[in-house]
Amino acid sequence: MRRLIRSALFVPASKPRAIEKAAHVGADLLILDLEDAVGPDEKGEARTAVDVAMHCWEASGSVRAVRVNALDSEWGAADMRAAARADAIVLPKVEQVGDLHAARSALSSHGSSIPIWAMIETPRALLALNAISSAVGTGLAGLIAGTNDLCKELRCSPEHERLALVPHLVNMVCAARARGLYVLDGVYNHFKDPKGFRAEAEQGRALGFDGKSLIHPGQVDLAHLYFGPTARDLEHAAKIVAAFASPENAGKGVIALDGDMVERLHLEAARALLSTASENDS
Ligand SMILES: CC(C)(COP(=O)(O)OP(=O)(O)OC[C@H]1O[C@@H](n2cnc3c(N)ncnc32)[C@H](O)[C@@H]1OP(=O)(O)O)[C@@H](O)C(=O)NCCC(=O)NCCSC(=O)C[C@H](O)C(=O)O
Numbered sequence: 001m002r003r004l005i006r007s008a009l010f011v012p013a014s015k016p017r018a019i020e021k022a023a024h025v026g027a028d029l030l031i032l033d034l035e036d037a038v039g040p041d042e043k044g045e046a047r048t049a050v051d052v053a054m055h056c057w058e059a060s061g062s063v064r065a066v067r068v069n070a071l072d073s074e075w076g077a078a079d080m081r082a083a084a085r086a087d088a089i090v091l092p093k094v095e096q097v098g099d100l101h102a103a104r105s106a107l108s109s110h111g112s113s114i115p116i117w118a119m120i121e122t123p124r125a126l127l128a129l130n131a132i133s134s135a136v137g138t139g140l141a142g143l144i145a146g147t148n149d150l151c152k153e154l155r156c157s158p159e160h161e162r163l164a165l166v167p168h169l170v171n172m173v174c175a176a177r178a179r180g181l182y183v184l185d186g187v188y189n190h191f192k193d194p195k196g197f198r199a200e201a202e203q204g205r206a207l208g209f210d211g212k213s214l215i216h217p218g219q220v221d222l223a224h225l226y227f228g229p230t231a232r233d234l235e236h237a238a239k240i241v242a243a244f245a246s247p248e249n250a251g252k253g254v255i256a257l258d259g260d261m262v263e264r265l266h267l268e269a270a271r272a273l274l275s276t277a278s279e280n281d282s
């Protein structure tokens with residue numbers, strides 16, 4: 001059973017204080033950002049923070065990732081070399097299967113077999129989602145919605161409960177689920193607006209995302225409230241397992257539980273939930 005990834009915090013590689021702070025915020029995934037959070041003049045200096053961050057985050061319990069600049073940019077090759085020592089790599093603006101193969105082969109040339117997370121944030125990526133998500137042999141682990149870039153490229157707005165983005169977000173969830181990948185929702189920019197964050201996180205969970213990408217430590221605990229099983233989810237799952245285990249329900253395909261119809265597909269989901277939760281506790 002795989003670990004829960006409910007929160008993925010972007011940490012600018014150009015901010016030493018943020019790198020230190022990130023070690024203690026409890027995010028499931030930490031993403032040291034060499035791309036958009038770092039200005040062109042800071043790129044070289046920021047790259048030297050990769051080793052510092054990986055060391056600083058060693059005991060954090062978080063998966064430690066690096067978001068590199070595009071491979072075909074002037075920084076891409078050096079970023080890949082530095083990032084090969086992380087636990088995972090985040091590739092921005094993936095648009096075709098070839099981007100994943102190129103990253104895989106760059107990592108291999110540095111002796112690294114770390115998993116790749118692909119950011120889906122351009123119209124071309126949306127059109128190629130099926131191919132990208134099924135890129136066999138590239139070590140693709142998950143998709144991350146890049147909603148800021150998507151809004152820019154589609155010339156749409158995140159307003160009205162992300163009406164214009166929802167079809168694309170649903171497609172990302174579908175592509176990820178079909179291929180057994182993780183899938184994370186985009187960032188919420190208004191980091192001083194917890195109410196707005198909660199509404200968006202609740203929507204992301206309802207759409208089926210595993211977790212949410214974040215920009216501020218204050219968003220980590222909130223993300224954990226919405227993603228991953230709640231105490232109530234676990235209680236309900238345990239009740240379903242117990243109900244199907246009782247002798248009077250032996251062999252039944254469907255039962256009634258607390259006024260709801262419960263089928264064996266719900267039993268499978270309940271068992272999977274309990275198993276994920278116990279794996280992540282241990
Ligand atoms: C958004 C921020 C610029 C706000 O910064 P600031 O005003 O300094 O925030 P605070 O004063 O509230 O910070 C309080 C303390 O928390 C630390 N901090 C802040 N942000 C982070 C962080 N991301 N990780 C770790 N620690 C952080 C501060 O250092 C303060 O610490 P202390 O001094 O001890 O009190 C800022 O939050 C920020 O830079 N966020 C990240 C921005 C970023 O990475 N952007 C790029 C990724 S998002 C993206 O690109 C999405 C995608 O590609 C798309 O297209 O959608």
Ligand SMILES: [Mg+2]
Pocket residue numbers: 036092121146148149
């Ligand atoms: Mg982006």
